Amino acid sequence: MSADLRHLRAFLAIAEAGAITRAAARLHIGQPALSRTLHQLETHLGVRLVERSTHHLALTPAGLAFRERAERAVEAVDALLDPARAAEWLRVPLRLGHAWSALGGRTPELLRRWRAEHPDLPLELVQLDTRTAGLADGRVDAAVLRGRVRIPGTRAARLPDETRVAAVPEGDALAARASLTLADLVGRTVAVNRVTGTTTASLWPADSRPEISWVATTEDWLVRIASGGGAVGVTPAATSQLHRFPGVAYVPLADAPPVPVWLVWTDPPTHPAVPRLVELVQEVTGAPAG
Missing domain, CATH: 1.10.10.10 (Winged helix-like DNA-binding domain superfamily/Winged helix DNA-binding domain)
Structure with missing residues (x-):
């Protein structure tokens, strides 16, 4: 025994x-x-x-x-x-990981509301270019993840899906369009983050696919598109809200399928404030509770 x-x-x-x-x-x-x-x-x-x-x-x-x-x-x-000493370790910062863009345009609202409700408990955003945004190796307590990611020993809450946009060089003919289709990108090189990207060749028909060019990080992805070498990108709309970059324009994609978004945390949680974070993220994003 x-x-x-x-x-x-x-x-x-x-x-x-x-x-x-x-x-x-x-x-x-x-x-x-x-x-x-x-x-x-x-x-x-x-x-x-x-x-x-x-x-x-x-x-x-x-x-x-x-x-x-x-x-x-x-x-x-x-x-x-000891309940009398719980306040000491409850002040340990709560870490929310993300590979890029966090909650997009709703990120500032999340941080403002958290600060107002929990002035003595910092919420730290941690950007990590890994598939699980640091959750699998314990660097964060929860993570905003896009696409299909399975992590043993976790729970997840579905957040609203995100539409996709095309990232194109400023001054390119595509940048002047009000919207684009996936077919408009065929013939171009599509830059994709090999670790955290949600874009795959399967977005296009098997007989009409663009060339894929792999990059290592979000910054590399932005630089590749802005350089004017003909590369373009496909990304969730949150990227256009938090990653404005000189030389890159974002154009809505009319026919691209949306990207699933999840808030994921370990089960049991590694921080006692994770349940409240889940509730607040659902409130801020308009996701159903539960």
């Missing part, structure tokens, strides 16, 4: 009382039950902690060393579970 906090408390009670009978009385349990708990702990560790006889009880050298560690462990758990 495995040992738990109950076994540590039992051992410490015996060590402090100097007798199993007195320790059992303090813990309000029977002496046989306490003896079994001590035996379970020793069996789990594979070492004798207490020398006991009818008239004598003493800690072994291993028991003396283990007592120090057990006391620190129990003190740490008691401090963590």
Whole structure:
């Protein structure tokens, strides 16, 4: 069997009382039950902690060393579970990851409302060019993700889908159009972020697809389009709201399918304020609760 906090408390009670009978009385349990708990702990560790006889009880050298560690462990758990001290660790910043664009034009509203409601608890936006925006490796507590991403051990809330736009060089003939279709981009090179991009060749018919040019980051993607070498891009509309870039124009795409957007967090959450973040993101974006 495995040992738990109950076994540590039992051992410490015996060590402090100097007798199993007195320790059992303090813990309000029977002496046989306490003896079994001590035996379970020793069996789990594979070492004798207490020398006991009818008239004598003493800690072994291993028991003396283990007592120090057990006391620190129990003190740490008691401090963590002390409601009076919860405010200390609740001030740890809540980290919201995103690969790019966060919540688009609704990002400022989210930050303003969070600051007004939780002035002592910072909400930090963390931009990471990874497929899970830092969620899978623990760098953030929740993440805004676009497209289809599966991460074991997480839960997700569906946010409103985003329309797609074309990113084209300023001064290009396409930039003067009120809207474009995917067919208008055939014959051009489409730049795609190989890690976090939501654009794939499958957006176009198999017999009429543009050339794909891979880039490593959002910044590389913007520079490739702005350079005037004929490259264009396809991206969720949030990009056009938060990534204005010299030399890049955004034009609506009339026939491109929307991009699914998710708020994803670990289950259980790594921060106690994640449930409120989920609620607020749903309110700000107009997503259904639940």
